[in-house]
Every structure is written in structure tokens, then in C-alpha cells.
Amino acid sequence: MSTLEGYETAGQAICADSPRLALPVCRWHTFGVYLRKHLRHLAGPELAGAASGVRLVEDLRRVAAQPRGSVLVLTEAASREAGGYRLDVALRDAAAAGAAGLVLTGDRPAEVGRTAAALAERGGVALLAAGGDLAELVVALDRALAGDAADALERAAEAAEGVLRAGGSPERMAAEAGAALGVGVRAEDGVFTAEPLTGHLGRAAGIVLRLAELAAAAGQPDELPWRSRARLLTELLVAPEKQAQELVARARALGLPVDDWHVVLRLEPALGEGPERYALLETVASRAARAAREIVGPSWNAALAGDALIVVRSRPRDEGRAGLREAVRDAALLLERVRPAGAELRCGVSTAHPGVLGLRTCASEARTALRRSPLPLATYDLAGLDRMLEEWYSSDAAQQAVRELLQPILDLGGERAARLLAILRAYLDHHGSPARAAAELHMHRNAVSKNVRRIESLLHADLADPQQRLALQLACRAARI
Template sequence: MPRARLEELKQAVSLALDVHTSVEQRRRREAGLMALIDTTQQMAFRDDLNDLLNTATSQARRLLDFDMAWISLSLPDGGSYVHTSKGEITPSSVGLELATGFGLGEQVLRTQAPLWTSDYLTDDRFHHSPAIDEVVDSEGLHAVLAVPLTHDGTCIGALYGASRGRRHFSPDEVSLLRSLAAMAAPAIEETRRLERIQAALAKAENERSHLAARLNGLERLTGIQTRLSGMFLAGGTLHDILEMADGELRGVLVLRDAAGRTLAGTGDIPSADPERVVRALAESHAIGAPVALTETVWAMHVTTGVEAPGVLLFQRSTPLTEEELRLLHAVGQTTALVQLLAHSAGAAAGPARDECLDSLLAARAQPPRRMIERVRRLGLDPDRPHAVLVVRPEGAQQGEAAVWASSYTYRHRGLKTARGECLVLLLPAEDASDAARAAGGELSRVLGHPVTVGAAGVATGLGSLAKAHQEARRCLDALVSLGATGGAASARDLGFLGLLLSDEHDADTFIDSVLGRMLEYDSRRSTDLVRTLEAYFTSGSSPTRAAVHLHVHANTVARRLERITELLGPDWQKPANALEIQLALRLLRTRDAVYPGTTERDGNPVDRARARFPGTERAEESPGP
């Protein structure tokens, strides 16, 4: 065949192939366009984001013959996460977070342009993330194509297609996937917008339902409060009020006074720890609402203003709603009104407890009979000995402390009042120090803060309370000055300082508190420990010189000092203790010189020591030569 004819045939074949290729490309484009139209129609009827994304990834696999396709959506912090995946063989792809700066998709999101690789794991054009590489390796992927999902100039995510073999993507394939992403992005954003609107509508409906329920609850609460007011005005009893409230609250209600006595109730509630109840009362008074005493019991502070505060207890197994807590508060207020009405005659006949104690402390000129009448009417016995306590809470909780003081004095049949930042308590007591420690300890536990207490007494008769109050105040000031805040003491506890602070300057009591054991021992055993101790201090704390002064052997002085240590304690030679002992010795000698024979009279330190320090009968060692 001639060469010219052969060249013509080659050109004809080439043209035929070009025509075939062009026709095939047109056919694929037409097929792609038809698929895109079909995909658009499918996505148009999807109002669920998951269905929409599943459709987009499924069509991407079908159109471009991908082994796997997935969609990532952007996060507010700049990263993204895989929302939907099709064709995966492991569960690790969906939910995978694609950190900012890593992976193929990061460049697509940043540049908003398509990007592909024929072998992802070996491509060094982008930063690799170990987490992403692990998923790619576990899925066996090599070729990956990513196109941006863009809406209104904003990239909301990326559409990926991948093959498990190495593959070079043609421009038509890249263009087709990008067209699919361009149609999917508005639908995705619109669906997400609809979901946000639906979520906002659901939230608004929920809030509307909540507000409607609140309104119904408030209307119900208002109706119950009106019924409570009507019962009070109609003269309803405490039991009637609690019965009505019990029907609304569906639990057990018990009203108790400050002494723990049940005034009315619809059932039985076991008694709780008194300190815990007082702490709950203080908290309830502070916030003006019931507080949880246990998981199933609530306590409400009930105050009438004319007597110590009581407590309204409510018990049921299920928690209380906000409206039910308000109802419990209203019930407490109504019971207080009923009690106030019941005690109005008594309240009008006499002053409040605080005013009575203020009158006693101010020593106002009033007929003794009238004062005794007032005290007896408040439940006190004026013939009993009383201690006066001045209490200073170190924390800023004056209101809670006042509530506690009302309850405490009511329980102990005493009186209280407030003086500045301090509370003044008048309590029946045989020992002022014990009363101060008991009151201070309980209030400290209730408040959770230290409490300083100065005490004086025991006072007998109403006329001595003003002086006792001044002495207790001086003891409190002394504790504060000595840096002993949080302590409790009377003049007797402060040693020679207490002797100076006391109005009576009771030297006998001071001598008794320091030397009582030795005086009692010398009296019973006819020993000479007091004189030995005096000689010991006179000789500069030298046993040898003391023995010369006493005309006895040094061993005798040593044995006597051992016995003194047994009686006074091992710390008697410490400077502070030694100072008090020497002062007591000096007062003892001065008193004996001024009043000879004092140690033989009834009621002297020796007699008091025998009563306070029994059992000191051990025989003294025989003196040395």
C-alpha cells in the first residue's frame, strides 16, 4: 500500500479515536449531569441532616467509582470532624476530629480549592497527623480527592472520595465531584439552619411549658396562702393549719418549740441532733427559707417575736419543688401568727426577754417585787444562782448568733440581750466557767467560727447582775488582749489576773485555786510543804539553801519537792506558773499576818481544798536527819 494511502488511514483512525473519545466524554458528562440532577432532586426532599449527608456520600461513590466517601464539617475553633462516611470497613472514621494544620482537608478548607493525591501516606505536600494516618492505613486507602463545601463564600466542610488503589484523578472527575459539593453545600447549610430553628422553637416551647407550669404553681400557691390566711383569721388551730398543708405537701409536718416539745403535728418525725437543728434554724433565718436537715427532712425557722424561735419540720421521701418550699415557708409564717395571737395577752402583760435583761444589767430603779414578777413571768427562778456570760462571735454572723442565743437561753431557762457586737446571756449555773465553756463550745460548732466568752458569777440575787456583767466584760477584754480569742474563762480561770479583774478581789479563792492541794495535804498529814515551797523560792530555787533555811537535810527538801510536783503538776516551775504560786504564797502569808488563825475558820481555803481535792491521803516520806 502506498505510503500516502497509509498516512491517510492513520489520520482517519486518529480522527475516529478522537471522535470516539469526544463522544465518550460527552456521554460521561451527560451521565454525570443526569446523576447530578438526580442527586439534586434526592437532596431537595431531605430535611434531615444525616439523610442529606448519606445521600451526598453515596452519590459521590456511585458517580466516581470511589471505594469510600465521607464528609467533614467545620468546628468553631477552626478544626473539623468526620460527620458521615460510606464504604468504610472500620468504625474509626466517623467522629474523627481533624486538627487544624494537618491532613489533606486542612489545605482544602484554607484555600477553598480541590486537592488530590494518588498515594496519601507517601505524599509530603501536607502535614500528616498520626490519628488521620492511622485511619487511612486501617482502611487501606491510597488515592484521596477532597473538594470544599462552600456556601456564600464560607467553607462549611469538605467532601472526600478515596480509592484503595493508586489512582490519578482527571479534571472531569475533579470537576464532577466539585459540582456535587457545590449542590450539596447550600442544602447542608439550609438543613442545619432549619435544625437550629427547630431547636430554638423546641427550646422556646419548653420554656413556655415551664413558664406555664410555674404560673400554675404560683396560682396554686397563692390560693393555698389565701386559704391559710382565711384559717388564721377564722381562728384555726395549729393542728388545723398543719392538716391542710399536709394534704397539699403530701408528707408529715411537726411543729416544735425551742425546748423540743411538739406543739402540733400530722405524724411523727424522729428527733434530730439538737446542735444540727439549731444550725439549720440559723441558716433558715439567714436565707428566709426552709433548709434540708437530712435527705428527707426539711426545717423552717418559726419566730413569733415574743418567745424563743421554734422549728417546723417536714418529712417525705421525694424532693421538694420550689413552689413547695415556698408553701412550707408560708405554713411556717402562719403557725407563727397563730402562736403570736395565742401569746398576745402574755406579750402585752410583760416586756420582751431582751428588755428585761437590759433592765437588770442597767440596774434601773424599780421595786424589787415588780422586777421579781417580771423575771418569774419569763420562766426564771430569781432565787437560783446565775452566771453572766458575754459572748463575742469572731465571725461576721451576728444574726445567726442571735438566733442561737434565743434558742439556747430558752432551753436553759435564761435570758439574753445584745450589747454592740456581743451577746449577753444570763443562765442558771453553779459554776460560771463551766457555763462559759458549754455555751461557747455549742455556738462555735453552730457557726463554724471561734467564739470568745467572758463569764462572771455565780451571782445570787438580781441586784448583783450589773456588777457581774461588768466583770464578765473585763474577762472577755482580757482574753482578747492576751490573744486567747476563741477561749472561755471567768476571773477564777485567769489566775492572779482574774484576781485583779474581779469586783470582789477574792484572795481566798485565788489562794485556793493555786495552793489548795498543798494546803489540804499539810492539814491532813501535818506536813510542811507550803513552808518548804516558800523557802525554796526565797532561796533562789536552790534545794540546798532551802534545806539550810529550814534546818533539815537536803534529801528531805528533795522528797518534799517531789511531792509538791505530784500535787501541783510537772509544770509548776515554769515562769508563768511559778509567778502565780509565789503571788499566792505572798497573799497567804499577808492574810495570815493580818487575820491570824484564818486557816482554822470554816469556809477557809483549807476547807474548800478538802472538798475540791479529795484523795490526797498518801503518807509523806519520813524526813531525813
């Protein structure tokens, strides 16, 4: 046995079966901050049970000889060998030895085969993968199992940040603190309690709970910073593109996460134009500030922009489809929370985009989602040309180009302009067929042909020219956004 194979940690004597420290610190979801960021669960149980120590293994043939309850960390060389049937054999040996977990290191695929997954589940072995420095991983595992001071301090720091992020909501403070500490935390009448803990983690938890009580006693944060952010958010959404870019530094200084990935919710009353609509929006906006903090925390910001309430959800990274599903769920909760009795509200939800220009694209997508769907909660989830047009048309240059191209028609104003644009759009979408355009518009084909000639005259355009035809078709589609 090599020196690496024989490595054991001081945490070997500290586990869930030990009378000296009967803590849940051996569960995967309570591992330290480093591990929760770098360990990926591949297969097997989420909880490893009684983990008694860490063993670093260079040779897969030594897996079966490791002590019961060990977390087995394979070196990169051993992990490379553990592919296909060899991983199946290693999992069988780990289960026979009573190992709590098997950690593959180095570059690993995101998924494992069905046989390996079944063996891990049946054998009660948590199969995980980790990248980064091997020595750092082993030390982090050691600290998590032993519950040492460094790990407890790291947890306390993350818990404190979570408490401050919770926006004054006791329920969110308890959730944030519990997630970082790895224990259940409850809030009742301003008092925070947690599952019994001892040692370094117990002392860290006591500090965090006291901090949460002080933060809860202070109440909701001052509304002035929120109002300043709301005003600036409105400017970012409605100002010309160049001016919006110039506002980025100010937004960062006020705590607006403009550089993150955004999803926009657009809340609109079902009422038409008029004083009642704007009075309802004011009521909804005042409720949304607190509701957003309580439901999802201060990573959401809200502002009145035009005739709608814009609520922005920001995250440091793109969370993909799962993040969008979560945003839609939160949107449904927010819509229910802020809707006044007897009032009808609709909400459009965008996809995710990064940065200040992405924020403006999100706002456009949320508006388009409402226009295209009659549902109270509408999501923008289109791919292809419409998605590309949405991103393109969110820039000032694109909007100016479309206006210049269609300006002679737009100058007609009102119903006349809308009617000619609809005829042009249908005619171009049906490859220049007056009959098909007439069928879509419920018009006579001769009326379509007559109006197409009028449009060509107004725009000084030749619709037989492929380039002009494409430019006008894109402009007509963009004008609907």
C-alpha cells in the first residue's frame, strides 16, 4: 500500500454513530462551502450515512480493502481507469466494503451509465465527481467530516451573507442560514432556533442565529435605496441605448446587478388606457417591492416603466431551463400576492439574457409574450427567427433602421398605417401571393393587389427585388415586437 492509499483523516473517529459528536455533519448536503461548490452528485443516495473518514486510492484493486464507512477519493489516474465495466466493479467493491461514497476526480462526464447508477443506488454508495486540486479536495473533505473551525467559519460567513441578502424577511433569513449551516433553522416571533449542534459548528450557528435576530428586529431595509434603484431601472429600460450604457456605473454603485443574467416579468392590468389603469399599477408597484423580497429576495428589482410594472430577476450565471422554470413559478406567486381584490393582472416572462443590453431584450420579450398569448401568465419561449429579431430590435440602431424603412406608412398614423402594414406583412409572408394574403386577411385579392401597389409607391420599393423584399419582411416582423 502506498502512502497515498493509506491516507486517513482525523475525522475518522467523528461520524453520525459516534457518541461524542452525534451531528448531521456527515451528510452530503451539509458538507462545507468548498465541497458544495465543487462536488457533483452523479448517482446513488444523496445522504452517505455514517462517513468515518477519507481514503485516497490510487489502485482500483484496493477499493475492496478500505475501512467501512470511508469516503473513497480516487486519484486522477484511478478515475481514468474507472470507466465502463471497471466503474461497475469499483462500485461493487465499494458497496462490499461498506464505503459511504466514491469520488471520481479530474474531467468526468456529466452522467454515468445505467448499470453504474443502479449499483450505486443498490449498494448505498454516493457516487460523486470533483475537479480542482486533489489535495484541496481531501483537506476539505477532512474538515467537513471533522467539523473543524475553518469549515465552521466558512459556513458562518456564507450564512451571514445570506441573512443580509434576505431583505428583512425572517422566513428567508431562516432558509438562507439553514442552507449554509446545513441544519434546519426556524423563525418564530423574532426568535431563531436550529437543530442542536456542538463544537465549532455549534458556536458558529449561535453567532449566525443572533445576527438573524438582530436583522429581523431591524425590520425591512430602508425604502430609499429601493426607490433609487427603481428610478434608475426605469431609466435603463427606456433611455436611448447610449445613455443606458452610460448609466451602468451608477447602477453598480446603487447595488443593481446589471452585469448578471436577467429574467424580466412584465405585469400589466387587463384594463385599457385611463386613470384607473395607472392607479392600479401604483398599487401593484407598492405591493411588489415587499412581496418580491419575501418570495425571492433582493436579487429581484421592480420599476414602473410606461404602462406596466417591470420586475427583474438577476442571477450571477445562466441557470438554463431550470432557472426559467423557477422564474415562472416565482412569477405565479408574485402575481397572486400583488393582485388587488377584484382586479385582473397579466404577467409576461422573458428568457434570460446578460448585461444591460440583455436586460432591455428581456423587457421586450416579456412584452411580446403578453401580446402573443391571452393567458394571465405568458412566457416567451420561442427559438429561431423571432428570438434573433427580438435581440436585434432591442438596439437603438435597429429600431431607427426599421422606422426609416417604414416611415412613409407610419406617417399615415392610426388604423390606416396598421392596415397597410398588415397587408404588406401578409403579402411578403406568403411569398408575394395576393390570393393567400387575401385569405389570411379576409379581403378580396384585388384589394390586396391594389394596396400592395400603393405600398410600393409610398415606400419607393420594388417588391420583386429579393433584397428589398427581405428587408421589408424583417422590418414588418420587428415592428410587431
